[in-house]
Every structure is written in structure tokens, then in C-alpha cells.
Amino acid sequence: MKLTIDHADLAAAVSYTARSLPARPPVPVLAGLLLDATGDRLRVSAFDYEISADTTAPATVTESGRALISGRLLSDIVPTVRGAVHLELRGPRLTLKAGSARFILPTLPLEEYPALPEPGATVGTLAGPAFAEAVAQVACAVSRDESLPILTGIGLRHDSEAATLTLYATDRYRFAVRTLPWKDADLADTSAVIPGRALTDAAKATADDTAVDLALPTGSSGLFTLRSEHTTTTIRVLEGDLPKYDALFPTEFAHTATVEIAALKAAVQRVALVSTKKDAPIKLTFAADSTLVLEGGTDDDAQAVDNVDTTLDGGELTIAFNPAFLLDGLNALTTESVQFDFISPTKPAVLRGHGSDDQALRYLLMPIRLTS
Numbered sequence: 001m002k003l004t005i006d007h008a009d010l011a012a013a014v015s016y017t018a019r020s021l022p023a024r025p026p027v028p029v030l031a032g033l034l035l036d037a038t039g040d041r042l043r044v045s046a047f048d049y050e051i052s053a054d055t056t057a058p059a060t061v062t063e064s065g066r067a068l069i070s071g072r073l074l075s076d077i078v079p080t081v082r083g084a085v086h087l088e089l090r091g092p093r094l095t096l097k098a099g100s101a102r103f104i105l106p107t108l109p110l111e112e113y114p115a116l117p118e119p120g121a122t123v124g125t126l127a128g129p130a131f132a133e134a135v136a137q138v139a140c141a142v143s144r145d146e147s148l149p150i151l152t153g154i155g156l157r158h159d160s161e162a163a164t165l166t167l168y169a170t171d172r173y174r175f176a177v178r179t180l181p182w183k184d185a186d187l188a189d190t191s192a193v194i195p196g197r198a199l200t201d202a203a204k205a206t207a208d209d210t211a212v213d214l215a216l217p218t219g220s221s222g223l224f225t226l227r228s229e230h231t232t233t234t235i236r237v238l239e240g241d242l243p244k245y246d247a248l249f250p251t252e253f254a255h256t257a258t259v260e261i262a263a264l265k266a267a268v269q270r271v272a273l274v275s276t277k278k279d280a281p282i283k284l285t286f287a288a289d290s291t292l293v294l295e296g297g298t299d300d301d302a303q304a305v306d307n308v309d310t311t312l313d314g315g316e317l318t319i320a321f322n323p324a325f326l327l328d329g330l331n332a333l334t335t336e337s338v339q340f341d342f343i344s345p346t347k348p349a350v351l352r353g354h355g356s357d358d359q360a361l362r363y364l365l366m367p368i369r370l371t372s
Contacts, residue, residue: 001065120215255314
């Protein structure tokens with residue numbers, strides 16, 4: 001193998017694939033990046049049996065060939081060099097030259113590297129920025145508790161009649177749901193749960209692409225595929241289903257309030273400073289005089305009170321939330337103001353962007369019962 005490639009193109013390819021390298025590879029060869037030079041492109045791939053990442057970059061290939069190189073080492077080296085990068089494989093060593101720098105890297109046994117999984121056939125297309133935004137919005141509700149693996153995933157649900165893809169996630173204390181219209185969706189109604197961290201990374205990596213193609217698992221494939229013009233990621237789906245969200249979101253409310261997001265976030269952050277416990281609740285009182293009063297702390301510790309303007313439809317209401325969960329929901333919204341919909345102080349509240357439609361983010365948040 002012998003080739004020359006622009007530094008920026010190599011850096012982008014290595015960065016895209018290296019994010020999928022396992023922290024603790026089950027076998028040594030899975031710590032490698034597979035380089036495959038042929039025609040006028042260099043293909044770079046990574047695979048750990050659960051996630052595969054595959055991308056190509058333009059290159060001047062003098063000799064076609066393949067090599068397996070330590071991914072961590074290559075991803076550490078490439079950002080430090082500039083200009084054209086020359087790669088040449090001779091025997092068990094790969095020479096990397098760029099400017100005055102020269103590295104001689106050992107290769108890993110190519111014959112022990114597993115074959116990459118076959119990506120699924122495309123079933124629908126979305127705008128890259130829209131998909132990345134939707135994934136990031138619902139990811140705020142993904143559980144970090146590895147003892148319940150299904151809750152660490154993001155659900156994808158295809159509705160063939162409406163031609164929509166709904167993304168959803170929950171950790172049992174909140175539920176985030178976002179729906180996107182997509183085109184060329186050729187699939188019966190289906191759903192799958194994708195590992196949240198892997199899906200977030202993959203969507204972020206393709207956020208600048210005009211269009212991304214998705215393949216939801218069918219039959220026994222068990223693989224989700226995200227493909228752009230020059231990149232492909234496959235992710236093994238989680239076994240099981242997330243709770244059904246349709247029945248959880250109320251449709252009738254007794255109170256509705258609207259608050260400017262920036263002002264509310266700042267007030268929540270200030271009031272939460274006095275809490276000695278990270279998940280200590282803050283109390284929100286939506287008053288009839290168009291004031292939202294926020295209170296934090298206890299009689300035995302420091303206390304804080306702040307207020308922001310609000311508009312309220314319905315009677316006065318006092319409710320308490322975990323401040324971190326509340327901030328997660330506010331940060332996920334893309335509008336200037338948030339709309340709170342309440343049934344009662346002990347029932348889940350629904351947060352959504354003020355003036356947004358039904359397909360925009362909906363964030364269901366469980367309240368914390370206050371003790372006297």
C-alpha cells in the first residue's frame with residue numbers, strides 16, 4: 001500500500017472512525033483502524049462487534065493495499081501533522097510522513113480482523129442537521145443506569161401512514177419525544193431501540209451532511225444503519241422495548257404557563273446553588289400575578305428565592321422538580337419561551353416550545369412530592 005492524502009481529509013476520516021473504537025477491546029485487533037487503499041480513495045473502518053464506522057476520503061493511490069493500525073496511536077498522531085500525508089506499507093510496518101515528521105508504525109494481524117457487517121437497505125431519508133438535532137433533544141432523557149440497558153437507548157418508531165419517524169427516550173423520571181417527517185420511507189410500521197450514546201455520536205458526526213439515509217432493522221438483522229454520502233455507521237440494537245409514550249402524555253390540562261427560557265434557566269441555576277444534595281428539588285409557584293417564584297434549600301441549610309415573569313392560564317399552582325432534569329428539558333428546546341402544561345402538582349408536567357407544533361419536542365417531567 002502506498003498513497004498520498006491531504007491531512008484534513010485523513011484527519012476527518014480517522015476522527016470519524018476512531019470514536020467507535022472500544023475502550024476495552026475484547027480482542028487486540030479490534031483496537032485497530034482498517035486502512036484500505038484502492039482506486040482514488042482511502043477507506044478507513046472500525047468495528048467492535050456492536051458498532052461499525054466506515055468512511056472514505058480522496059487519495060492519490062500509487063499501490064493498492066490494506067493495513068490494520070492501532071486506532072488510538074493513529075488518532076493521536078494525525079492531528080499533530082500538517083500538509084500532505086504519505087503512507088507506505090512495507091512488510092509489517094507502516095511509514096507515515098508529513099513535512100519533517102516521520103513515523104514508523106507496527107501493524108496488527110490483518111487476517112484476524114472480522115469482516116464488517118453488511119449495512120441494511122435504506123428505508124428513509126432525513127436532513128442531516130434535523131436528525132442530529134432531534135437525537136440530541138431526546139438524548140437528554142436517556143438513562144445512565146447500565147443495570148437497565150433498555151433505558152440507555154433511544155427509540156425510533158416509523159409510522160408508515162403518516163410518513164414520520166418518532167424518536168423517544170426515558171429514564172423513568174422524564175420522557176422526551178420528537179417526531180420528524182421523512183421522505184422515501186419504504187417500510188411497514190416498525191420500531192427499534194438504539195444505544196443512546198452510539199446514536200448520538202453517529203448523528204453528531206453527520207450533522208453537516210445535507211441528507212442521511214436510515215435503515216431500521218428488519219427480520220433478524222438486529223442492525224441499525226446511518227449512511228451519508230461518504231460514511232456508514234451500523235449499530236446493534238438493544239433487545240426489548242421502551243415504555244409506550246402515547247398513553248403517558250396527557251391531552252387535557254388544568255393550568256398552562258409560558259416563561260422565557262433564558263430567564264428561567266438562569267433563575268433555576270441560581271436557586272439550585274444552595275442545595276446540599278444534587279437532586280434536591282426546587283419549588284416553583286406560578287402565581288396569579290404573572291410571577292413565577294422559585295425556592296430552593298431547607299430551613300436547616302441555606303435558602304434561595306428568585307422570580308421571573310410568566311403568563312398563567314388557570315389557577316395558582318405550586319410544583320417541585322429536580323433542577324437538573326428541568327434544565328435538561330429547557331436546554332433541549334429551541335424556542336425562546338417554554339410552555340408548561342399541568343394537570344396538578346402531583347401529576348407529570350409537559351414542557352414544549354411555546355408556539356411549536358405537535359411534531360416538535362415534548363418533554364414529560366415527573367414532579368417531586370414536597371414534604372411539609
